[in-house]
Amino acid sequence: MHHISTIRIIFILMASLFCWPTASEKNIQKNNNPDNENLLTDQVYSDNIHTVQFYREGWEFSQPVLFLGSDQHLVLKFDDLSGEAHTYSYTIKHCTADWAPSNLIESEYLDGFFENSIDDYEYSVNTTIPYVNYLLRIPNDDVKPKLSGNYVLTVWRDYDHTKPVLSRRFFVVDQKVGVTGRVKAATYDSYKGPNQEVDFEIQHPDFAIQNPRNEVKVLLMQNGRWDNAKTDLLPQFIRENSLVYDYSEENVFPGGNEFRNFDMKSLRVNGKGIASIQYLSPLYHVTLYTDKDRHGQDYHFENDLNGHYLVKRDNVTDSDVESDYAMVHFSLDIQAPLTEGNIYVFGELSGWQCSPSNQMVYSIERKQYELALLLKQGFYDYEYAYVRNNDGKIDTSLLEGSHVETENNYQIFVYYRGISSRFDQLIGYQVINSANR
Known part of the structure; x- marks a missing residue:
């Protein structure tokens, strides 16, 4: 833990470079009411929180869908890179089909307590960047959804509802049709x-x-x-x-197109898609091969994860706490900057969103778009998305191409x-x- 002070300085610098608040984050800072509509979407509100995963237990690439009356569980995992454990609690809110708060009171849709603590956490082991990995299973002994519908799980720091940490949507299905x-x-x-x-x-x-x-x-x-x-x-x-x-x-x-991907399960050898790996104190830097625009190319099938990623480190017992973090450098070869919009590295690794944290910057000298993202070891899918200034819509076809196959x-x-x-x-x-x- 003697690296903590150095790491904190590094993260302050990184936050200033590529972790500017999104519009949603700015709204949260202005209005921290837990019923704020921003809390009913998938968001991360703290720069210290990384690698948020939410899925049905047993299949990391599944959506967080729970069948009513089954013995299934949803699993929420996230890392706190501040280097020390904090007190985190969570609440579960029932929503309408349009993701607005429903008119039900907590006792109608929950069996148990409305707010509970997240007590399952572990410190990272032998990693260059120290972190604390948190784990939550739903349902559990404290709370269980008892009605079908849309739900939002919100994590809070210190039981303080002016300090949201993250929010994630999930589904409870009562299969009647x-x-x-x-x-x-x-x-x-x-x-x-x-x-x-x-x-x-x-x-x-x-x-x-x-x-x-x-x-x-x-x-x-x-x-x-x-x-x-x-x-x-x-x-x-x-x-x-x-x-x-x-x-x-x-x-x-x-x-669309099959996703690009890279294999970072090892930081000792270059996996798929990786050009080089260097340790520059205090962390690893992984440089991917420079990508090319795929628009207009013929379709080529390749197995992918449909945009998802898998946290994994080779030859360890517990990848959740033994996987290291590395700065991953993306580059996209474009001869001239696109002036009517911006390019983003897109997929589950970006929370399926386009924000300043995953926006690429054009290098005139190298004639390419570039981005560095701090990512946990594993296997990652990604693609390049273009967002025009005039409508804000996410377009993956411009740079990736699109194929019916x-x-x-x-x-x-x-x-x-x-x-x-x-x-x-x-x-x-x-x-x-x-x-x-």
Whole structure:
């Protein structure tokens, strides 16, 4: 622990370089009310917090989806790089299908206590950067969700609700309907070529739905991304026991491309995608090979993690506390800067967001975009996203290309709220793979 003071200085410098507050973080600083709408999204509010993972136990690449009445658990993990343990608590809030606070009180949707401490933590072992790894399982002996729907888990420091640390959305499903579907090449002329069309059907023979267009909402996601999710789909055909969503425009996504990736499970040998590894006190620097613009190139299949990452260090017992951190240097070969927008390193490693912390900077001397990110050892997927100044939309096709053959996972969530219901039930969930894998 004798490195702590040096490390703190390093982090102050790094924060000034690439950890400026996002717009959401600035809003939190102005208004720390826990009901603030920013706390109902996936955010990290502290520069010390890194490598936030939230998934169904047993499958690190899954979305945080819990089935009501099952013996499953969700796992939340994160690292505090301040070098010392802190007191962290968490709360769980029930939300509507549109991620607004529901009108339910805590005792209606939780079995147990509304606020609880996170007591499971360990210090890092033999790492150049000291950190504390925190672990939380939901449900546990203190709290258990008892209704279906959308939830937001918020972590607080020192039980102080003016000090949010992170927030993460999760889902509790009470599977009452069946969901089937398929992904095919887009059929409408304007979308033919690189786009994928997601057609699906909701079967409800044992669940009465009186007014489907008003009582049912659907969330359709590609690889767990929120920025391009579809939330306004209505059934095109209403049959006796099924609702059919077979549009040719509203349910279309760019196919995108298979993700780039690199292997940083070892800091002794160069893994996939890594050009060099150097130790420059007090931390490792990992330089990736310079990437090229893939727009206009032919499709090439490659196994990927659909944008996710895996924390892993070779030849250790516990990767959660024995994996080191390294400064990873990304570079993208572009002959001239793009003046109408910005380029970001994008994927789960950026929280599926584009913010100053993952924005690249253009080097006129080297004619390339560059970014350094502090990342924990493991295997990472990533891609390059372009965000235009005029609309703020995330576009991965400009630099990565887009292909109808690309393998993607699509998640379908089905919500129901009857005329006398007090909350939005989550009654169906299904994952469809574009390649039927």
